[in-house]
Amino acid sequence: MNAEEFRKAAHAAIEEIIDYYDTIQNRRVVSNVEPGYLRKLLPSSPPEEGEQWADIQKDIEAKIMPGLTHWQSPNFMAFFPANATYPSMLGELYSAAFTAPSFNWICSPAVTELETVVLDWLAQTLHLPNCFLSEGEGGGVIQGSASEATATVVVAARERYLTTACEGLEGKGREDRRDQTMSRLVVLGSDQSHSSLAKAALIAGVRYKSIPCSSENDLALTGANVQAALEQCKCEDLEPFFLLTTLGTTSTCAVDRFDEITTVIRETRSPGTIWIHVDAAYAGAALVCDEYAHIAKDFVAVDSFDMNMHKWLLTNFDASCLFVRNRKDLTSALSVTPSYLRNPFSDTGLVTDYRDWQIPLGRRFRALKIWFVLRTYGVNGLKAHIRRHITLGEKFANWIRGREDLFRIIAPPAFALTVLTVANPKLIDWGLLNEHTETKVSEGLATSDIMPHTSTTELDHTNSLTKSVYERINASGKVFLTSSVVNGVYAIRVVSANEKADEEHLRKAFEILVRTTEDIVGQAYKVES
Amino acid sequence: MNAEEFRKAAHAAIEEIIDYYDTIQNRRVVSNVEPGYLRKLLPSSPPEEGEQWADIQKDIEAKIMPGLTHWQSPNFMAFFPANATYPSMLGELYSAAFTAPSFNWICSPAVTELETVVLDWLAQTLHLPNCFLSEGEGGGVIQGSASEATATVVVAARERYLTTACEGLEGKGREDRRDQTMSRLVVLGSDQSHSSLAKAALIAGVRYKSIPCSSENDLALTGANVQAALEQCKCEDLEPFFLLTTLGTTSTCAVDRFDEITTVIRETRSPGTIWIHVDAAYAGAALVCDEYAHIAKDFVAVDSFDMNMHKWLLTNFDASCLFVRNRKDLTSALSVTPSYLRNPFSDTGLVTDYRDWQIPLGRRFRALKIWFVLRTYGVNGLKAHIRRHITLGEKFANWIRGREDLFRIIAPPAFALTVLTVANPKLIDWGLLNEHTETKVSEGLATSDIMPHTSTTELDHTNSLTKSVYERINASGKVFLTSSVVNGVYAIRVVSANEKADEEHLRKAFEILVRTTEDIVGQAYKVES
CATH class of the missing domain: 3.90.1150.10 (Aspartate Aminotransferase, domain 1)
Incomplete structure (x- = not known):
């Protein structure tokens, strides 16, 4: 596809997208195709010779559209929303054009630097405490999803805990202590926590214990719930190292009692023992409004906070924004540096290599769409x-x-x-x-x-x-x-x-x-x- | 941004992208900005009121471009390539427009079904053995990166091994056996394996042992190397459960001796004990050519194979294609299903829920860009x-x-x-x-x-x-x-x-x-x- 063909194809695609958005509410919101519908409509193998865009594009309406559930339809009231908007689409388009698996700063400095800047912007917009800004010891990183963010911080928390547990030991002694401790580690969350917490524990190879919440407390996790869970762990000789709290649970949008919970942890555990994470995947977006800002004050006592701009903040999936109080907690756990990833910039320690803040190595230029959305709407637009x-x-x-x-x-x-x-x-x-x-x-x-x-x-x-x-x-x-x-x-x-x-x-x-x-x-x- | 504004903005973006690609070779290929360059150019907080696209777009050339390393430049000969092409950009654009975090089939059946179809197409195009096609017990899934794919299969392999090790046990006995076994587990790979293997072992909470390769064997992992490593593990009371082999190592594009290695494993271990993965992130693309097809014959004896279309197959990052011989190995390990993810379609077992094939929950519609690329180039175009x-x-x-x-x-x-x-x-x-x-x-x-x-x-x-x-x-x-x-x-x-x-x-x-x-x-x- 040469430049002229691309221009023509892209214009046609844009018209199709505009028409799709303009008429989306007339479409059946949830697809009613039968399982396996698409295989019947497509050839069993790819074409030997290339095809023209016009022929490919025709198949979008004819074959793909019937199988879409229209998340952008105003009749979509399921799960949580997944807003996509025109400026965010432009961000994705440029990101594809500038393709770079930007694992290191030098892979494309703008990818890293724009991410740091827009996540600082977002932290301010969400009224997060200053400890999550990059100017101190914290900072933000774009992950693919809240579930991926949870898995990432569970692994980082596990490594932080094990490192402390093995302090001063070496060789066999260290290995034995690590193995013993590992077998007693447990991740805690309320029974209203998202299922990705159980999955994160599974991935990290540790136990998971869910703490029952009651309807009397509107299904929020309370300080007393956490206190009881910690005591039970003690009886069972388990070592809790991670607690997930939620701002807006999946089932009912309950808000855990952050103040009570962080107080209990502070009063019963040494600092840095239990990593407290706030999963605010959906409802975190509401923190842009001054009337919700008071909730964020309590986050001064948590280790990490995650919210998805791709749910309620007008940015297409994926844009999960994870903030940590201490970025070293991530990089100490997740950095593995072979010679072919070394470079003078990383060696100075003056640049951020976001690969050390996440599970995968490569990453897209997702900051662009966040930048476009924040600028197109402005803070007041987001509040409205x-x-x-x-x-x-x-x-x-x-x-x-x-x-x-x-x-x-x-x-x-x-x-x-x-x-x-x-x-x-x-x-x-x-x-x-x-x-x-x-x-x-x-x-x-x-x-x-x-x-x-x-x-x-x-x-x-x-x-x-x-x-x-x-x-x-x-x-x-x-x-x-x-x-x-x-x-x-x-x-x-x-x-x-x-x-x-x-x-x-x-x-x-x-x-x-x-x-x-x-x-x-x-x-x-x-x-x- | 309304429809008319989007049309105008998108046309301007497309012209900028075409111009960028037409003149890319005249740009300095690797960015030479100073660390921190971008923060100096941007405001310290987002605008209160929204801005016009023309003002936003201006900043791309002025502020972003100097910080880009141009992976699409013909003068980029670093790392491995990350090809992006016009049809793949169109796929990304439609994917953003159709945004859905498609964790379940019903979230948007076309997202799942097109992925299954195009990965079957790709498996054929790569001459992979039939066991990796979805019509049998295997199938393909799009991951974000080869590193994410490795982490996924390491976790699945660990669970498969632990399940077998704990067979017939329940309660405390089962837990104890699991803990004991866990502490002896080890992931193996050659010293030429990508560093993401060490990171995958870290994420999964298990040991990692690298097997030295010698220049005499062109830095390929041999059957004898593996045999020696297995014997050493036995001496050290370690239980190897995962072996990473590579088609095209990062440093030198060495090709491990798949036939020898799988023979050694088959002769010394029960089936299903050691998960053999092929990391073909870059060089896997060459399997589209008949003259390389013979390599893929040996994969009949491996558990999984991963290659990145986003390296050498003309698809923008991310499109890492992971194929498994037995999809149950993934879903048994990675499925966690709370009530809000249950639905009649998933309950029938007739549909694929790709969330159970990966670490994150949500996923983009990445199959579109693969579909567009395979159709635009055709198999012969890819070979050429x-x-x-x-x-x-x-x-x-x-x-x-x-x-x-x-x-x-x-x-x-x-x-x-x-x-x-x-x-x-x-x-x-x-x-x-x-x-x-x-x-x-x-x-x-x-x-x-x-x-x-x-x-x-x-x-x-x-x-x-x-x-x-x-x-x-x-x-x-x-x-x-x-x-x-x-x-x-x-x-x-x-x-x-x-x-x-x-x-x-x-x-x-x-x-x-x-x-x-x-x-x-x-x-x-x-x-x-």
């Missing part, structure tokens, strides 16, 4: 964007509250997320429901795994009604929602935080919820009576 | 592209051989890479040089760490001459090369495999090498005499 969704979310929650006959909200609506169940007319109340599940929690099960399908309690009945409503709505393709199981309760999550989402879309989703629920509850009781 | 560089590389090596007075080639030139040193007129011959370093190897040092700076042997002298030549050339900014240390020898790597690289560029690089070497050697002996 977040506030608009917060307001929309509050409206939606109020509509739901207005239909107590149909719905129950099972956790405080927050950050544009509302989590609800169908209000089974025969259901015992929420207090009893809690009692029902508390037993299982105290038996040590991870609550998110509790799905009491087997007994025919009232809760099962409600769960099954809610599930029917959820499945029928998603099958319609008019809106796309996610379900979750919270302390044994099957719930529907509605989060509307796409750039294109407006009141009309949420209202439509609400009406679909009402109609579907009336219909299903009506049928259920007709059958029973 | 590789063969052109192989021929260029052979020419370059011959020019170097023609100046025996100035240069020594220290390993067989391969895959367009030539590795050379300055021919110190006073130097003892290469045989003696080997003797000099073998001692250190037998002392158990990783050879890549041997840099005998302290003694003033002939080798030091040559190393210092070569280093001077290398540093002066890179400082000129006319071409960009990489150095490496191979069995104690400081060497210059020249690899020209950019799409834009032609004979004239290599010839220019050769002439710069000759002039610089004549100058430096001349000076050195003038000073001495």
